[in-house]
Amino acid sequence: MAKTMSEKIIGEHAGRSVSAGETVIATVDLCFTHDASGPLLISQLKELGLNVANPRNAVFFIDHAVPAPRRENANDQKLLRDYARKIGANFSEAGNGICHQLIAEDYALPGQIILGTDSHTVTAGALGAFATGMGATDMAVAMALGRTWLRVPETIMVNVSGELGKGVFSKDVALYLIGKLGSEGANYKSIEFCGETVERMEIGQRMTLSNMVVEAGAKAGLVPSDIETKLFLEREGRTGFRQISSDKGAEFEDIIDVEAEELRPMVALPDSVDNVKPVDEVGDVAIDTVFVGSCTNGRIEDLRIVAKILSGRKLERGTRLVVTPSSKRTLIEAIKDGTLQTLLSAGAAVTPPGCGVCFGALGGVPADGEKILTSTNRNFKARTGNPEAHTYLASPAVCAATAVKGVITDPGEFL
Amino acid sequence: MTELRGRAWKFGDNVSTDHIAPGRYFHLRSNLPELAKHVLEDARSEFASSVSAGDFVVAGRNFGLGSSREHAPLIIKMAGVSAVLARSFARIFYRNSINIGLPAIVCDTTLIEDGDQLIIDLESGKISNVTRGTVIYFPPLPEIMRKILDEGGLVKYVKKHGSLEL
Numbered sequence: 091m092a093k094t095m096s097e098k099i100i101g102e103h104a105g106r107s108v109s110a111g112e113t114v115i116a117t118v119d120l121c122f123t124h125d126a127s128g129p130l131l132i133s134q135l136k137e138l139g140l141n142v143a144n145p146r147n148a149v150f151f152i153d154h155a156v157p158a159p160r161r162e163n164a165n166d167q168k169l170l171r172d173y174a175r176k177i178g179a180n181f182s183e184a185g186n187g188i189c190h191q192l193i194a195e196d197y198a199l200p201g202q203i204i205l206g207t208d209s210h211t212v213t214a215g216a217l218g219a220f221a222t223g224m225g226a227t228d229m230a231v232a233m234a235l236g237r238t239w240l241r242v243p244e245t246i247m248v249n250v251s252g253e254l255g256k257g258v259f260s261k262d263v264a265l266y267l268i269g270k271l272g273s274e275g276a277n278y279k280s281i282e283f284c285g286e287t288v289e290r291m292e293i294g295q296r297m298t299l300s301n302m303v304v305e306a307g308a309k310a311g312l313v314p315s316d317i318e319t320k321l322f323l324e325r326e327g328r329t330g331f332r333q334i335s336s337d338k339g340a341e342f343e344d345i346i347d348v349e350a351e352e353l354r355p356m357v358a359l360p361d362s363v364d365n366v367k368p369v370d371e372v373g374d375v376a377i378d379t380v381f382v383g384s385c386t387n388g389r390i391e392d393l394r395i396v397a398k399i400l401s402g403r404k405l406e407r408g409t410r411l412v413v414t415p416s417s418k419r420t421l422i423e424a425i426k427d428g429t430l431q432t433l434l435s436a437g438a439a440v441t442p443p444g445c446g447v448c449f450g451a452l453g454g455v456p457a458d459g460e461k462i463l464t465s466t467n468r469n470f471k472a473r474t475g476n477p478e479a480h481t482y483l484a485s486p487a488v489c490a491a492t493a494v495k496g497v498i499t500d501p502g503e504f505l
Numbered sequence: 506m507t508e509l510r511g512r513a514w515k516f517g518d519n520v521s522t523d524h525i526a527p528g529r530y531f532h533l534r535s536n537l538p539e540l541a542k543h544v545l546e547d548a549r550s551e552f553a554s555s556v557s558a559g560d561f562v563v564a565g566r567n568f569g570l571g572s573s574r575e576h577a578p579l580i581i582k583m584a585g586v587s588a589v590l591a592r593s594f595a596r597i598f599y600r601n602s603i604n605i606g607l608p609a610i611v612c613d614t615t616l617i618e619d620g621d622q623l624i625i626d627l628e629s630g631k632i633s634n635v636t637r638g639t640v641i642y643f644p645p646l647p648e649i650m651r652k653i654l655d656e657g658g659l660v661k662y663v664k665k666h667g668s669l670e671l
């Protein structure tokens with residue numbers, strides 16, 4: 091019987107053929123956590139009285155508040171560091187980067203089941219893995235038993251065709267889709283992306299697509315693995331590529347066709363990710379501060395677009411710009427190719443790789459009444475650290491054009 | 506354990522984990538009693554200081570969307586809340602709630618107003634609205650989640666059974 095990618099991958103890990111709607115026990119290839127949920131996970135493992143079954147398949151990241159801004163954070167991070175060393179698990183130190191970026195660069199492979207204690211674990215779907223976020227207790231059990239329970243999700247197929255216009259990126263496809271589906275339109279389901287436009291995207295752009303599916307409630311955001319995936323893995327010096335996609339004739343709950351030519355740069359307005367409008371319909375919105383970074387859009391290609399727009403310009407309208415590269419490798423590349431120099435010369439403040447600005451834990455917090463535009467994934471009230479501020483979301487290109495103009499701006503004229 | 510009594514605290518649609526456990530209190534994540542003092546602060550600022558043991562959080566659609574932070578249901582439970590009722594739940598929050606032994610009930614919450622006194626029978630799936638003299642029925646949890654909740658959460662379930670079983 092024809093199967094979706096989710097059914098195939100979960101079936102392989104359940105040891106039998108499975109279909110959407112079934113609940114199964116599946117083995118897990120990779121489990122990861124970070125300083126936001128790791129301490130709770132460790133206490134749940136102690137409560138269980140069990141050890142991590144396979145430490146080589148477990149990764150502990152310190153990325154959420156780095157470098158530690160307070161004693162409490164430092165103590166949590168020490169707990170993770172010591173625990174990972176003690177059990178012989180993989181460990182990523184503060185400053186190495188955001189877990190989802192490093193999972194893609196160093197760990198994820200097509201066809202795997204990956205669990206992370208973070209909702210944006212779905213990012214690894216861009217490499218053809220079934221990757222999903224869970225809480226600390228589910229993860230404690232998954233690490234201890236090497237297995238988890240899953241309801242096999244129905245799949246919404248998103249077929250993107252045509253050329254993306256000038257100033258339009260995968261982030262705009264993602265925002266458009268979330269606006270269309272609504273914030274729970276894909277709850278408990280998988281979203282799978284296909285079509286020529288997706289096939290032409292590099293892995294980084296696909297990661298933005300997969301990353302954002304959770305903002306429509308989805309459990310996974312899968313992209314079939316292909317030659318791009320193979321090349322990405324080779325560039326990272328890794329083996330284990332395999333081709334995986336949905337079978338012809340597989341049953342999808344819904345098929346959404348997106349015409350790339352019709353998409354404009356998109357903006358999500360406060361206070362929900364599905365409150366989406368094309369940039370030319372948001373009116374004159376003066377922005378006080380701009381942030382480019384996060385697991386959604388802090389990769390080298392994102393920083394390069396920002397640098398292209400800021401090149402030879404200064405932030406003269408009083409709008410501030412904070413940039414966080416998503417990993418140390420991204421930062422090093424940005425140093426090597428001059429991207430960082432351009433950003434700094436224009437007036438940007440650059441922070442070490444990490445998650446802190448995106449979720450209001452560390453750095454870049456807007457003042458009362460201020461408006462912040464970010465390249466991240468969420469704009470709920472207080473998300474950026476201040477319940478009296480207003481958060482807008484867009485692509486790195488819209489962010490950069492806005493930093494230059496001081497109002498939310500279509501990046502087309504700069505590209 | 507199956508009959509719960511308390512007051513309804515009404516919330517709207519799309520109450521996110523950022524409303525429940527704001528990122529600006531990130532440093533308190535390993536100090537749950539302190540973090541619980543801020544529970545739902547960005548949705549209803551008076552909630553944390555006014556809620557009584559046994560009370561219910563009663564919300565609209567898509568409760569708990571956003572992050573996988575299990576601290577969100579944990580501090581709701583720690584604040585004394587005995588169950589969360591919503592028209593729908595976001596996936597990770599729903600799983601986390603059951604895993605830590607906090608009942609998450611899907612039902613038509615439009616029939617409940619703020620301040621209503623409720624009696625909930627988890628076994629028969631019945632909510633009696635004492636204030637309004639009405640009754641709401643809700644469907645049972647998926648079987649594996651009911652088993653986990655019956656044991657008081659996933660840790661206790663796995664300790665008892667030694668593994669995951671369907």
